[in-house]
Amino acid sequence: xxxxxxxxxxxxxxxxxxxxxxxxxxxxxxxxxxxxxxxxxxxxxxxxxxxxxxxxxxxxxxxxxxxxxxxxxxxxxxxxxxxxxxxxxxxxxxxxxxxxxxxxxxxxxxxxxxxxxxxxxxxxxxxxxxxxxxxxxxxxxxxxxxxxxxxxxxxxxxxxxxxxxxxxxxxxxxxxxxxxxxxxxxxxxxxxxxxxxxxxxxxxxxxxxxxxxxxxxxxxxxxxxxxxxxxxxxxxxxxxxxxxxxxxxxxxxxxxxxxxxxxxxxxxxxxxxxxxxxxxxxxxxxxxxxxxxxxxxxxxxxxxxxxxxxxxxxxxxxxxxxxxxxxxxxxxxxxxxxxxxxxxxxxxxxxxxxxxxxxxxxxxxxxxxxxxxxxxxxxxxxxxxxxxxxxxxxxxxxx
Ligand SMILES: Cc1ncc(COP(=O)(O)O)c(C=O)c1O
Numbered sequence: 351x352x353x354x355x356x357x358x359x360x361x362x363x364x365x366x367x368x369x370x371x372x373x374x375x376x377x378x379x380x381x382x383x384x385x386x387x388x389x390x391x392x393x394x395x396x397x398x399x400x401x402x403x404x405x406x407x408x409x410x411x412x413x414x415x416x417x418x419x420x421x422x423x424x425x426x427x428x429x430x431x432x433x434x435x436x437x438x439x440x441x442x443x444x445x446x447x448x449x450x451x452x453x454x455x456x457x458x459x460x461x462x463x464x465x466x467x468x469x470x471x472x473x474x475x476x477x478x479x480x481x482x483x484x485x486x487x488x489x490x491x492x493x494x495x496x497x498x499x500x501x502x503x504x505x506x507x508x509x510x511x512x513x514x515x516x517x518x519x520x521x522x523x524x525x526x527x528x529x530x531x532x533x534x535x536x537x538x539x540x541x542x543x544x545x546x547x548x549x550x551x552x553x554x555x556x557x558x559x560x561x562x563x564x565x566x567x568x569x570x571x572x573x574x575x576x577x578x579x580x581x582x583x584x585x586x587x588x589x590x591x592x593x594x595x596x597x598x599x600x601x602x603x604x605x606x607x608x609x610x611x612x613x614x615x616x617x618x619x620x621x622x623x624x625x626x627x628x629x630x631x632x633x634x635x636x637x638x639x640x641x642x643x644x645x646x647x648x649x650x651x652x653x654x655x656x657x658x659x660x661x662x663x664x665x666x667x668x669x670x671x672x673x674x675x676x677x678x679x680x681x682x683x684x685x686x687x688x689x690x691x692x693x694x695x696x697x698x699x700x701x702x703x704x705x706x707x708x709x710x711x712x713x714x715x716x717x718x719x720x721x722x723x724x725x726x727x728x729x730x731x732x733x734x735x736x737x738x739x740x741x742x743x744x745x746x747x748x749x
Contacts, residue, residue, distance in 0.1 A: 526666020
């Protein structure tokens, strides 16, 4: 008996699939610096943990499918602080931003339809496109061009009668690019011209550096009906395990469809929504010190990686990742070797190979994604270990 073709071909996450090698190394007493996953070491704020601990209802019951009104109002209030006007009924609470991606894909497109995504892109778009049976049409960006969005004609060359949406992630995972108003405006114009949806993944909204401001697709009045924003508290409040996100749209038809999908999975987690409400009560003052901390980490990792011969990297403008070209032929093999064979004083580093962040087969084989989610001291040490590993790999395995 065969399983579905989707089940057979769905991509394993390049962020997680080598974890068994890491677990084996840990069991051997090895210390691993985890730069493979965006799971920050910044402590989850106390009000969030307190809200979890103080849950004292007699029954841990279901909540509404669209999430608690108080949380949806809190999110609308948070966007208001950024000058974006939303109603609570534009906000649908999801199981992390992850479920918002799936809901958006399933709502705008039918099986076999196409979505255009600039690559490299957040790897799990591939997994969710498989789940929703959509075809990802990648548009390749290059480190040499700073991963900027290409001219409209390059997008138009990818549009077919089956194209339903363009997916933009800004600040970008894995490139760290923050799109300008002009770049976003270019895509908005295209979407209007070709009657497409735009799915805007903005889960790193707070993490923008060098004094720049994040611009949301929700700011484009002419795209009011076309935009679905993927939002999440995971990175915003350093609470990835809470699994609370949101799909945000001003298109009532889109919202109604997403709500029906949401009813099928009953409701988002009750206790974690309470924690999210407590998070938003902290106010906007919480973000600036955290943003500064990531900016410092970015500088440490960027300087360290840039100093390694043969490494090509560009300074990210936002989020907490770097897309890095390294002088090896196949970074999947390199990542495994780092976990199984390489130790420097009992330590090694785990990064994510980047080929799974592409839709084009064969691309990204000489690239990794590194996440600057560790404190500065750990990052500095991880750089020493990483560099020693890379040099040894080149001298012994790929000589
Ligand atoms: C760009 C992007 N979107 C969405 C997500 C989903 O995160 P979560 O489901 O924890 O909100 C992530 C997680 O790393 C991400 O990097």
